Amino acid sequence: MALAGAVALAGVLAAAPGGAAPLAHREVLPNGIVLLVAERPAVPIVAVRVLTRAGAAFDPDDQAGLANLTASVLTRGTAKRTGPEIDSAIEFVGGSLEAGAGRDSLTAALAVQKKDIALGLDLLSEAVLSPTFPAPEVTRKVAEIRAAIQRSEEDPGTLATRALSRLVYPGHPYGRPVEGTRESVARLTRDDVVKFYARHARPDATIIAVVGAVTVDEARREITARFGSWARPSDAPPAITPPTTAMTPREEKVKRELTQSTLMFGRRAVRQTDPDYFPLSVASYVLGGGSTSRLYTKVREESGLAYAVYSWVSPARYGAAFAVSAQTRTAEVPKVVAMIRDELARMTREPVSDRELALAKQFLIGSFPFRLDTSAKVADFLAAVEDQGLGLDYADRYKERIGRVTAKDIQDVAAKYFPPDSFSLVTVGEIK
Amino acid sequence: MRSVVSLLAILVLLAASSAPAADRVVASTLDNGLRVLLLEDHRSPIVSFQVWYRVGSRDEQRGATGIAHFLEHLMFKGTPTRGPKQFARLVEENGGQDNAFTSQDVTSYYVDIAADKIDLVIDLEADRMQNLLLDPKEIASEREVVIEERRTRTEDDPGGFLGEEVGSVAFKAHPYGFPIIGWMEDIKRITPAEIRAFYKTYYVPNNAIVVAVGDFKTQAVMDKIRKTFGKIPKGKTPPPVLAVEPPQNGERRVVVTKEAELPIVYMAWHVPNHRSNDAPALEVLSTILSGGRASRLYRDLVYQRQLALEAGGDYSYFALDPSLFWFWATPMPGQKPETLEAELSKHMERLKTEPVTDEELARAKNQIESSFVFQEDSVHRRASMLARFELIGGYAQKDTFMSKIRAVTAADLTRVANAWFAPDRKTVGVLLPKPR
Numbered sequence: 001m002a003l004a005g006a007v008a009l010a011g012v013l014a015a016a017p018g019g020a021a022p023l024a025h026r027e028v029l030p031n032g033i034v035l036l037v038a039e040r041p042a043v044p045i046v047a048v049r050v051l052t053r054a055g056a057a058f059d060p061d062d063q064a065g066l067a068n069l070t071a072s073v074l075t076r077g078t079a080k081r082t083g084p085e086i087d088s089a090i091e092f093v094g095g096s097l098e099a100g101a102g103r104d105s106l107t108a109a110l111a112v113q114k115k116d117i118a119l120g121l122d123l124l125s126e127a128v129l130s131p132t133f134p135a136p137e138v139t140r141k142v143a144e145i146r147a148a149i150q151r152s153e154e155d156p157g158t159l160a161t162r163a164l165s166r167l168v169y170p171g172h173p174y175g176r177p178v179e180g181t182r183e184s185v186a187r188l189t190r191d192d193v194v195k196f197y198a199r200h201a202r203p204d205a206t207i208i209a210v211v212g213a214v215t216v217d218e219a220r221r222e223i224t225a226r227f228g229s230w231a232r233p234s235d236a237p238p239a240i241t242p243p244t245t246a247m248t249p250r251e252e253k254v255k256r257e258l259t260q261s262t263l264m265f266g267r268r269a270v271r272q273t274d275p276d277y278f279p280l281s282v283a284s285y286v287l288g289g290g291s292t293s294r295l296y297t298k299v300r301e302e303s304g305l306a307y308a309v310y311s312w313v314s315p316a317r318y319g320a321a322f323a324v325s326a327q328t329r330t331a332e333v334p335k336v337v338a339m340i341r342d343e344l345a346r347m348t349r350e351p352v353s354d355r356e357l358a359l360a361k362q363f364l365i366g367s368f369p370f371r372l373d374t375s376a377k378v379a380d381f382l383a384a385v386e387d388q389g390l391g392l393d394y395a396d397r398y399k400e401r402i403g404r405v406t407a408k409d410i411q412d413v414a415a416k417y418f419p420p421d422s423f424s425l426v427t428v429g430e431i432k
Numbered sequence: 433m434r435s436v437v438s439l440l441a442i443l444v445l446l447a448a449s450s451a452p453a454a455d456r457v458v459a460s461t462l463d464n465g466l467r468v469l470l471l472e473d474h475r476s477p478i479v480s481f482q483v484w485y486r487v488g489s490r491d492e493q494r495g496a497t498g499i500a501h502f503l504e505h506l507m508f509k510g511t512p513t514r515g516p517k518q519f520a521r522l523v524e525e526n527g528g529q530d531n532a533f534t535s536q537d538v539t540s541y542y543v544d545i546a547a548d549k550i551d552l553v554i555d556l557e558a559d560r561m562q563n564l565l566l567d568p569k570e571i572a573s574e575r576e577v578v579i580e581e582r583r584t585r586t587e588d589d590p591g592g593f594l595g596e597e598v599g600s601v602a603f604k605a606h607p608y609g610f611p612i613i614g615w616m617e618d619i620k621r622i623t624p625a626e627i628r629a630f631y632k633t634y635y636v637p638n639n640a641i642v643v644a645v646g647d648f649k650t651q652a653v654m655d656k657i658r659k660t661f662g663k664i665p666k667g668k669t670p671p672p673v674l675a676v677e678p679p680q681n682g683e684r685r686v687v688v689t690k691e692a693e694l695p696i697v698y699m700a701w702h703v704p705n706h707r708s709n710d711a712p713a714l715e716v717l718s719t720i721l722s723g724g725r726a727s728r729l730y731r732d733l734v735y736q737r738q739l740a741l742e743a744g745g746d747y748s749y750f751a752l753d754p755s756l757f758w759f760w761a762t763p764m765p766g767q768k769p770e771t772l773e774a775e776l777s778k779h780m781e782r783l784k785t786e787p788v789t790d791e792e793l794a795r796a797k798n799q800i801e802s803s804f805v806f807q808e809d810s811v812h813r814r815a816s817m818l819a820r821f822e823l824i825g826g827y828a829q830k831d832t833f834m835s836k837i838r839a840v841t842a843a844d845l846t847r848v849a850n851a852w853f854a855p856d857r858k859t860v861g862v863l864l865p866k867p868r
Contacts, residue, residue, distance in 0.1 A: 042475050043809045084735070087725040092795045094802020096724075113805055140738060147694070147741045147764050154590060154693045257691040257868070258588045260580065291508070291520040301517065304576025307584055327584055359525040366527010369478050370544055374809040 023372075023392050024209075024382050025216045029224060031232045032204030036382040036392075037219040038211045040375050044114040046212035047379040048121070050128050051387055054106040054200035056178040057240045057318060063192060065180015067200075069141060070193045071101040074108060076137035079130035081123075083137055090123055097123055103174055104317040105387055106201075111376060114213040117222065125226035131197065138190040146182045156262040156428040159254050160325070164266040167250050167424035168321050172243035203230045205237040209382040212375040242318045243268070249421060254428040260327045261429030265340060267422050269322035271315035272390050278401040279409035280322065280417060284311045285360040286352050286410065287343060287418075288324055292359060294343050295324070303339075305332050317388055322417055330430045337425070344423075347414035351407035365399045457818065457827055458650045464666040465638025468657055469818050469827055471645045473811050479646025480812040481553045482542040483561070484819045486641075487634035489612040490536045490673055490752065498614015499622055499630050501534040502578055506627065507541065508532075509570040511563035516570055519556055526552060536608055537752045538823060544812055547647035551656055557642075558660035561635055568624045575619065582613050590692040590863055597686045598698045598861035599756075606677040608755055636667025641822050645815040673753065677702065684859040689866050694741065695769040698861040699776055700756040703852045706749050706824045710851065712836040713844040714757065718747035719796035720788055720845070721759075721779065726795065729761075733775055739767050743776070750820050756859075757852070769862045783849035787842040800837050 024038040056067045075097055076083035090097045095112035097120070108128055112120035152158045162177050169175035179185070208227065210219040247268050270276045288295040288311030299309045309326040324344070328336045352360075372378050372395070385394045458470045488500050510516040523530045528545030543553045586592045596611045603609030613619070642661065644653060680702055704710055722729050722745040729743040743761040759780075761772040807813040821830045 040475075043805070045806055045809060084726070084731065087731075088791075088795070091724045091726045092791070092798060094798040094800075094805075111806065113802055140735070143738060143764070144734075144741065150765060151693045151741065151762065154691070156588065257866075260583045260588055290524050292517060292524055297517070300577055302573065304573040305580070307577055307581035328580065329583065359521065362527055363524040366546055367529055368527075369476055369546070370529060373476055373478060373811065376809075 023395055026392055027220070029203070029228060031228065031230055032206070033227055033230070034207045034386055035220065035223055036207065036209040036386060037214070037216045038378050038382060039215060040212050040378065043375070044213045045375060046112055046114055046117050046120070046210065046214055047375040048110040048124060049209045049379045049383040050108045050124060051105045051207045051209070051383040052201050053104065053205040053237060053387070054196070055102050055104040056176065057103050057173040058196075058200055058238060059173060059176065059180070062184070063188060064176040064184040065145065065178070066188055066192055066196050067101040067106055068179050069138070069145060069185065069188050070196050071099045071106045072141050072145065073133050073137050073193060074099040074131050075127045076141070077132045077134040078126035079132060080126055086123055086127070089119065093119060095120055097127065099127065101178060103178060107383065117214070121222055121226055128201070129227070129230060133190055133193050133197070135190045138193055142185055142188060145179060145185050149179055149182050149185065156256060156258060156327070159256070159428045160262045160264040160426045163252050163254060163426040164264045164323065164424060167252060167426070168247055168266045168268055169243050169319065170247060171245040172319065173240065174243065174316065174319055200238065202233055202237060203227070204232050207383050207386045209379045211379040211382065240318050247424065249424050251425045253431045254426065255431045256428055258429045259329065261330045261333050261427055262325070262327050263333065263336060263340070264323060264325045264426045265423040266321055266323040267417065267424065269313055269320045269417055271320040272388065272394070276413050276416065277313070277315065279405045279413040280313055281364065282357070282360045282402060282405045283347060283410045283414050283418070284313050284322065285364060286356050287311050287347055289360065290363060295326070295340065298343065299326060299336060299339055305336055315388070333427065333429075341420040344418045344420045347418045348411070351411050354407070357405070357407050357410070361402055361405060364402050368395060368399060458654065459827065460654065462637065462658065462662050464662065464664055466661050467641045467822065468654065469641065469643045469822060470650045470653055471814065471818065472648065472650055473645050473814065474647050476811070477547045477647050478544065478811060479547045479550050479644055479648055480542060480544045480815040481550060481557070482540060482643045482815050482819060483557050484641040484643065484823065485539045485635060486639045486823065487539055487670070488535050488537045489610050490607050491634065491670070492607055492610055495618060496622055496626055497610040497618045498578070498612070499627060500539055501613050502575070502619065502622060503627055503631055504532050504534045504539050505574050505578060506566060506571065507560055507564065509567065509574065510565045511559050512565065513563070514556070514559060516565070516567070519560065522552065522556060528553070534612055536612060540819070542812065550644065550646070550648055550653060554656050554660050558664065561637065561640065561661065562664045564631055564635070566624060566628050566631065571624050571627065578613070578619050579616070582616060582619060585613060586611065590690055591696060593690055594688055594696050594698060594861050594863040597688055598700055598859055601684045601686050601861070602700050602702070602756055602859040603677055606675045606753060607673065608677070608753065634670050636670070637661060637664045638666050639670050641819055643815045643819045643822070645811045645818070677754065680857045683856050686860075687862045687864060689864045691868060692863060692865040694765065695763050695865055696863040697761045697763070697769045697772045697776070699759040699773065700859045701853050701857060702754060703747065703757040704754050705751045710848045711749055713840045713848040714747050714852070715749050715800065716793070716796045716837060716840045717783070717845050717848060718745050718757065719799055720792050721745045723796060723799050728779055729776075732779070733761060733772070738764055739775060740764060740772055743772070750824055752823070769864070773860060773862070777855065780849065780853045781855070783845060784853070785846070788845055793840070793842055797837055797840070801834055804834065
């Protein structure tokens with residue numbers, strides 16, 4: 001593949017207002033791969049992410065767990081090497097090569113010292129471009145994943161998250177666990193994996209982020225040499241539709257012999273492309289974000305009812321959820337449920353104080369540099385921002401939009417997203 | 433979050449650097465005994481400011497276990513000039529992130545924050561080193577929080593539950609046998625007066641290390657530290673830990689039954705710490721057995737024979753007193769814990785007679801070295817690594833550590849395997865799932 005073509009489409013993102021340096025160089029290779037490069041020369045390491053839109057959202061309805069299985073076999077054999085050979089090669093240089101699937105995407109992640117970048121990229125590109133998915137490796141992973149799912153059924157947080165996803169996204173792929181169920185994974189075959197990867201792994205659905213002790217020119221050259229000849233199919237990449245079925249608030253209980261109960265409230269919310277997202281983020285921080293939040297103060301500090309109590313927004317490409325969770329001794333469940341409902345309702349009724357507003361905004365803006373303080377974090381961030389369609393100026397825009405949020409904005413989004421009876425509730429524990 | 437480092441979660445922060453970073457560290461001991469380590473790192477406008485107290489569950493007494501961790505929670509409950517919650521509020525409204533952890537050996541507090549806020553953090557940390565309120569009402573409510581934390585980590589977590597049992601059986605004299613979070617009965621009983629006395633004894637400048645790495649000017653920060661921490665009176669030298677664990681004279685075993693999906697097997701042997709010439713070999717041995725997917729336990733038990741869902745091991749090079757070398761495995765469904773126990777033992781026995789390959793030895797050394805390089809990427813981890821080496825005798829050991837690792841030979845590994853892993857001196861723990 002000609003290098004000149006790659007350069008033609010190159011474009012460095014303009015610096016943000018205020019003169020902040022661009023977060024990364026971005027260009028689209030001729031076959032459609034989006035290449036993002038951030039130079040961090042001080043430490044001699046390189047982090048690379050190859051993200052493909054082939055996450056669990058693309059699992060066929062009766063094949064939950066297929067993207068996850070596919071990802072977990074990606075490094076288990078290529079045209080040139082067996083799985084154990086790949087493990088030995090990368091670990092011999094103290095590096096790591098891992099692949100995994102999330103809801104939206106499948107990501108292969110490489111971390112190596114600068115001196116080992118050629119070997120690292122060889123292994124990474126072989127895994128992405130020529131996986132052979134050997135049948136014994138698929139069989140082995142099916143057994144391993146099923147055992148891991150079984151074991152996770154002793155973890156109350158995992159049980160609550162699974163049940164809540166089902167309630168929040170009825171009929172949508174986000175309602176299914178990424179790893180599938182023991183039953184669905186048992187049905188998956190090598191043939192399913194091969195077909196899934198052939199259909200979804202394509203250069204025009206792929207983002208490559210290279211971060212660390214490399215220059216843009218070096219990264220372009222090395223990536224193009226390995227991924228440049230990956231052919232782009234003529235049809236359009238498959239897409240997922242956002243959830244359409246409305247969520248009906250429900251309560252669900254999962255019985256386990258435990259001394260604590262895990263409570264998880266959840267409902268649908270909005271993602272970063274919606275103007276409500278920024279006030280919602282501030283509102284969630286005031287309610288249950290840090291160790292000064294209303295829930296932390298009331299449930300933990302004043303009442304000693306929980307070690308963990310928090311709220312969060314979890315946006316993804318095709319939808320978003322807002323959730324509140326706490327763990328408390330079983331006898332106090334009704335009290336904690338009432339406290340959470342009261343605090344949700346209070347956010348809809350009255351504006352937050354100036355001090356709470358200022359603290360939440362200052363924290364969200366001021367702590368942002370720590371989301372980007374290592375090459376691995378920058379690589380994850382770049383790949384995610386591109387995948388979610390947020391633009392490379394997202395870090396600056398985030399700070400600017402958070403900075404503009406007012407107490408009235410918060411009350412308005414609380415009125416939309418915090419009415420207590422709009423939430424589903426899952427309880428895991430000793431239930432009478 | 434204001435938390436415990438569990439016995440098994442001590443994935444030792446292997447520290448040090450292939451880059452000659454230590455020569456840029458400015459180290460000073462103030463007149464009051466406070467040790468200060470400062471390292472400029474101007475890549476980002478941020479700083480990690482950490483205070484490490486040389487006190488952990490190792491310094492506790494029977495009947496008052498968990499007091500070090502309980503006190504760690506109370507360090508966020510205010511001083512006369514900054515009331516309860518003010519610490520977190522001041523940090524968060526300045527865009528900072530703070531937290532703390534308690535281990536067997538240390539209690540560590542950190543704030544990661546914009547570099548221009550470092551003076552605020554110095555003021556806050558110096559204040560709570562000497563002026564903690566320890567209000568009985570706050571103690572009463574925080575006690576309930578710690579109890580909930582224990583439920584989450586131990587009562588309701590099969591791995592935590594078994595780990596606590598094994599630790600307590602493996603040590604009969606040394607306080608490493610105490611759970612870091614403390615026995616439930618002790619958490620419920622400990623009095624405010626005991627907590628106050630513990631604070632007075634151990635939270636003195638001569639028992640602490642201040643470490644900062646980030647975008648600051650060393651001289652300005654050192655001046656500020658002298659003006660704040662420097663005014664705190666030197667305390668009495670805290671009492672040394674005198675207990676020495678006697679040799680283990682026979683196998684010990686504990687079997688617990690609990691609602692769980694799969695069994696767990698733990699095996700632990702008493703081994704020496706960093707003070708021993710065998711320590712670098714033990715570190716390499718641990719990596720050969722369980723560092724990554726090419727390691728022996730993963731490749732054989734998880735990959736080739738599919739006997740285990742997970743298998744691994746851990747060695748605490750940095751422990752202040754000799755501690756344990758751990759193995760663990762989770763059997764695959766249908767596999768018996770006794771099978772995994774036998775297989776883990778076989779791996780240990782094989783190391784006693786058969787030298788490791790050159791490739792295994794070189795790979796383990798490269799993995800250890802590489803992990804050092806990766807840690808250099810984060811100011812927080814750079815600071816933690818300096819503190820870890822300072823705790824075992826001096827941050828400069830960071831630069832000799834890797835040469836000790838590089839010097840380990842296959843014969844050394846055979847020797848330490850024979851010296852420390854006698855089959856009749858291990859402690860075994862098994863968790864048997866109780867069906868739902």
